[in-house]
Amino acid sequence: MNILVTGAAGLLGGEVCKRLADAGHRVTALVHNNPEVRANDGSLVDVATIKGDVSCEKLGWDQATCASVANGYDLIVHCAATVRFDLAEADYSSVNVDGVANVLALAEAGSMAFLHVSTAYVCGTRDGPILESDPLPASGFANGYEASKAAGERLVRSSHVRWAIARPSIVVGEHQSGRIRQFDTTYAAFKLIAEGRVRQMPARAGATLDFVPLDHVVRGIVAIASDMERAEGGTFHLVSAQPLPVERFTGVIGAYPQFHEPELVAPEKFDASMLPALERRLFKRVAGLYASYFQRDPEFDDSQFRAFAGASCPETGEPFIERLIDYCVEDGFLRASDASA
Numbered sequence: 173m174n175i176l177v178t179g180a181a182g183l184l185g186g187e188v189c190k191r192l193a194d195a196g197h198r199v200t201a202l203v204h205n206n207p208e209v210r211a212n213d214g215s216l217v218d219v220a221t222i223k224g225d226v227s228c229e230k231l232g233w234d235q236a237t238c239a240s241v242a243n244g245y246d247l248i249v250h251c252a253a254t255v256r257f258d259l260a261e262a263d264y265s266s267v268n269v270d271g272v273a274n275v276l277a278l279a280e281a282g283s284m285a286f287l288h289v290s291t292a293y294v295c296g297t298r299d300g301p302i303l304e305s306d307p308l309p310a311s312g313f314a315n316g317y318e319a320s321k322a323a324g325e326r327l328v329r330s331s332h333v334r335w336a337i338a339r340p341s342i343v344v345g346e347h348q349s350g351r352i353r354q355f356d357t358t359y360a361a362f363k364l365i366a367e368g369r370v371r372q373m374p375a376r377a378g379a380t381l382d383f384v385p386l387d388h389v390v391r392g393i394v395a396i397a398s399d400m401e402r403a404e405g406g407t408f409h410l411v412s413a414q415p416l417p418v419e420r421f422t423g424v425i426g427a428y429p430q431f432h433e434p435e436l437v438a439p440e441k442f443d444a445s446m447l448p449a450l451e452r453r454l455f456k457r458v459a460g461l462y463a464s465y466f467q468r469d470p471e472f473d474d475s476q477f478r479a480f481a482g483a484s485c486p487e488t489g490e491p492f493i494e495r496l497i498d499y500c501v502e503d504g505f506l507r508a509s510d511a512s513a
Contacts, residue, residue, distance in 0.1 A: 174198045175397065176245045176284075178226055178275055179252030180219075181206040183354050184289065184343065187390045188251060190217045195394060200245070202231075202252070212346065212353045212386060226252045226271035231278065242282030249287045249397055250275050253324075255357055257315050257461040268320035269327070276331050285334040285400045289393065292341040292382065292411050292472050294322040299469040304339075304407045304476045314464035336396050336403040340389045341411040341472060342465070347385035347486050350499030359505070361459045366425050366497075366506060368432030370451055370459040373422075374442035375466040380415030382472055383493070388412075388485045395481045408477040412488040418466050424493045430510040431497075439467055 175192055179185040180201030190211040193199045199219040201209045204226075209217040222241070224231035230238040252275070254267045272288070279286045295302045296312035308326060313319040328335050344359075345352035355363070364370040392410040396403045419436060426433025444455055478484050500506040 173246040175247045176200050176202060177249045178202045180209045185251035186210045187212045188393050189219050191390050191394045193219055214353055226275055227266045229274060231274060242278055245284055247285045248279050251289045257317050261316055264316045264320035269323045272324035272327050279333045287397050288328045288337045290325050290337050290339045291321045292339040292409055293318050294325055295470055297468055301471045301473055303473050304409050334404045337407045338393050338396055339409050341382035341384045343386055343389055344383045345496050345499055346387045350495035355505045361462045364454050364459050365434050366431040370455050372435045372437050373466050374439040374463050375418050375436035376439060378469050379418045379467050380469050381421055382412050382415045383488055384412045409472045409474040411472040411474050412485045413474050414488050424490050430507055
């Protein structure tokens with residue numbers, strides 16, 4: 173197929189481009205400010221590129237360019253999104269909602285199929301079983317990111333294109349190597365916690381974290397993209413389906429002599445204003461943005477994806493977390509030894 177991938181300069185989009193191209197598809201990467209498309213191993217991906225801005229009507233193109241692109245592809249894989257948790261509502265709306273509408277308009281103009289990359293956390297703050305077939309909630313989201321991704325999904329579902337939706341959970345490094353090309357979002361909070369700059373986290377008893385390897389997510393997206401006729405109208409959780417209790421996650425961190433295991437404090441007893449000044453600022457600016465994920469217990473069901481792809485996520489218990497940490501150390505993102513020793 174001829175496939176256009178949005179958000180191609182990002183972590184997920186770059187690896188999707190590589191694996192789609194490796195599978196024999198003709199891939200064009202839509203880029204914005206960063207023109208480089210890189211795989212997760214850091215290598216440049218040899219695909220065609222085109223510049224555009226999903227937040228703009230017609231992606232910022234003139235009518236002729238827009239018509240040419242609309243008629244040139246069979247499928248759009250929409251990876252473009254802002255994944256930060258600290259933005260104003262207008263910023264989320266511009267990319268995660270209006271951006272979806274603008275790319276959907278392109279797909280409709282060219283009668284293209286549309287694979288939308290969302291997030292499993294459009295479920296909001298619900299606990300317990302979360303089915304792929306569950307209706308989207310209207311409220312109850314932990315942050316503007318989740319709310320905007322749910323709004324984007326609603327646009328896809330109400331559109332006239334042939335669509336499918338992929339929902340990753342918390343995307344981290346590759347399963348066997350722990351490798352990840354860029355340390356942002358979740359990793360920024362993890363670094364502050366592991367290095368003892370944020371020593372307390374509000375956490376609810378029974379809370380879990382669903383860490384999913386990047387390569388499982390990308391394999392899933394490629395599988396769906398390669399069989400859109402069968403995937404049409406489907407919603408697929410690309411998740412671990414093996415949620416890890418928060419205390420087991422922090423216990424792995426504490427097992428490293430150079431790292432600090434945070435104190436998990438019941439949310440009703442946690443008071444950020446009582447933290448030391450620097451820790452208070454770091455908690456508010458970074459770690460605190462992810463605090464809600466230490467207080468939830470969603471159980472993402474991926475039965476529809478497993479039936480579709482005939483594959484499930486490999487194990488993601490403590491040994492996997494250790495591989496993630498080891499890669500962070502090897503790459504220099506986390507310190508290799510206890511400086512005070």
